[in-house]
Amino acid sequence: MMRSVSRVLAPLVNGATRGFAAETFAARAGEPVQAINETNRGPSGIINVPTRLLMGPGPANAHPRVLAAQTLPLLGHMHPPFLKIMDEIQGGLRYLMQTDSKYTLMVSGTGHAGMEACIANLVEPGDKVMVGVSGIWGERVADMSRRFRGNVIELQAQLGSTLSYTTLKENLLQHKPAVLFLCQGESSTGTHQSLAGLSEICKQTNTLLLVDTVCSLGGVPLFADAWCVDAIYSGSQKCLSGPPGAAPLFFSQKAMDKMQRRKEVPATYNLDLNLIGDYWGWFGKRFYHHTGPVSTFYAMREAMALVAEEGLENMWRRHNEMHHQLWDGLKSLGLQPFVENDADRLSTVNTIKVPEGVDAMALIKNAMDKYDLEIAGGLGPTAGKVFRIGVMGFNAKPQNMALVVEAFKDGLKQQGKLKA
Template sequence: MGREGEPIPEVKAPEGPKGVINVPQRLLMGPGPANANPRVLAAQCLPLLGHMHPPFFKIMDEIQAGLRYLFQTESKYTCLMSGTGHAGMEACISNLLEPGETFVVGDKGIWGLRVADIGERFGAKVVHLKKDAGHTFSYDELKEAVEKHKPAALFLCQGDSSTGVHQNLSGLGELCHKNGTLLIIDTVCTLGGVPFFADAWGIDAMYSGSQKVIGAPPGASPLFFSQRAVDKLKSRKTKPISFCWDLNLVGDYWGWYNSRSYHHTGMVSTWYAMREALAVIGEDGLENLWEKHQRLHNELWAGLKEMGLEPFVEDPAERLVTVNCIKVPPGVDWKAVIDYAMDTYNLEIWGGLGQTVGKIWRVGIMGYNATPGNVELVLAAFREALKKQGKLPDRPFLT
């Protein structure tokens, strides 16, 4: 209200949304997000609770129990960061590294590049450990880097969705601990689809995303800290630079330190969805989920190879089963294949990302979308799109 005698400004006509939202139906078989289970989506329609209400704390406790099963850990230090996988990424780096500390980053795709960038922004001395796209690091390569640099932390991406590689983590926890190094792992596109054992493998920090194998909407980043990681957090000489991601504070909201204090408004409806997604995972069983994703990966590649298509990752032991990367043959319009799948079937597949743009297609087999029928639809879209370009499935591709 204006001062006495001042005219009130005219209210402009609305230019924003009008009417009821209209969203097309898509089958999301790219690198993510994947479609969510309807049971999970329905949970978001439940009544809102206050983010400090006891019934909501009970839901948060159930989420933590579900995460402990998913991570295969006994650690009490599990939670959801309010945001996508980048929230967990920044939380691990900003809490576990202080300015001037050495940080060895496994750089074999876009996610290593991003972690290195974030590490530098927080003042770490980043050592880039590089690998060509489509390949992973050997144990000996990682051992040499850790023993040479004695870093505060080593970062690796278990599954890189930009290149389709699956990094072997066996023995790395023991290696890191012998050298006073924390082991930080990205599992955004792998968690729930391939084996992961936080405790048995000696992982110190791990973050993931809700929108892929877990089968929930984007907006939650599952996170795990070991006792070693929390000890590092508590012994810092400086406060974590980010207030938003400070796990002294966020952890207290989640009950890590035997209390519950306000830090921010928890994402109430998103947490409902995650609670349901974790319940579905528990009902299905992790071993069954791992076996299903491997089986459907094999079925996809049996069909692709019949068309003469080849995997981008040459070594089968390094090939990711959740995000499958397919070489674009010479003379094929890769984008026309993607457009055909969308225009004909409302089916999303993606091209490359970062250094793989124009070189590959990426097909996700993740969570709720991991079904034989969906794999068959992807194969049908490839067959028809390639035929349309004059590349018959029963003929080899010509240069």
């Protein structure tokens, strides 16, 4: 399909009288229509994608039914049948997050857009933002909060563990921040931050509790209302078995009140939740704000249906069981968790210490070359120190745990590092 020969178009006569080329192509008067540059013409042929089992920290493989929904014909972004699909997504998110709040939606963007939507709208210039840092997501939230002119206080957890209730309590009482950020599932370190007891203190200090659940939502318990969480963002491509490109959001009434009381609009129009909320019908009538990603929302409607059909209790149990099956296998090979304390260990993204003398990159490469299987390395503070295995969504099933263990076994064996 590539052609290397340039086609020279008739040059356009300047001024009011337009030449042939302009008429033909609807160019405007005076705009020089000229030879088309064919250098970059491409790509050619049909797209071809290898089939891989994505057992890293995400994306996990999407459910085939979810992918199939993306072939359905597009609807207009304001057509009633599409608005109904958006309503179904909102309902599904309420169930998934265990809330009766009106304020759920999917951001038309990736998990990072969800994170930024929360920060940009909840943080006003000068607000104290206390950020729990147990890996790169805390670091990123701190960075974003500074960009939106928050006054950031970072609480650093020890690498591979989480922040204790006592530390959080002391700091909350001392600083009384407007927002407290915690990462429930920290995919860079494999830690699971407990939210126990925080709602009481946050009420006392008038602090909004913002929680990152990108890699944990649907995989581990979360009760947004009962735990008095004020804001949640998540990702579509982890435990929810969707493609990346949509970010679940939730806000409590208290968080919504703060957003509506803002002295100035957020710097971002694209993620201004008072306007996006209008598109999702938070305040009654629906108004155009942007064109939702129609295919991706079809996919996420199906992802929500899968959650409803399986049921949260079954989902949480399945993720936990697969996590244990994985570790039973890994421990039988002599591998050890990076997160030493059981109570800090995340079930959906698992960090595995790279044993002394093992070439992690070679093991990862072997798994991909031989089994089309993704095993991931570390990220940020864990780079070079760990392997990461996702136990998420459609991929959280016995055959995949077995293959991951097999791939580790094979990789260690090749390096003569298998403890018999």
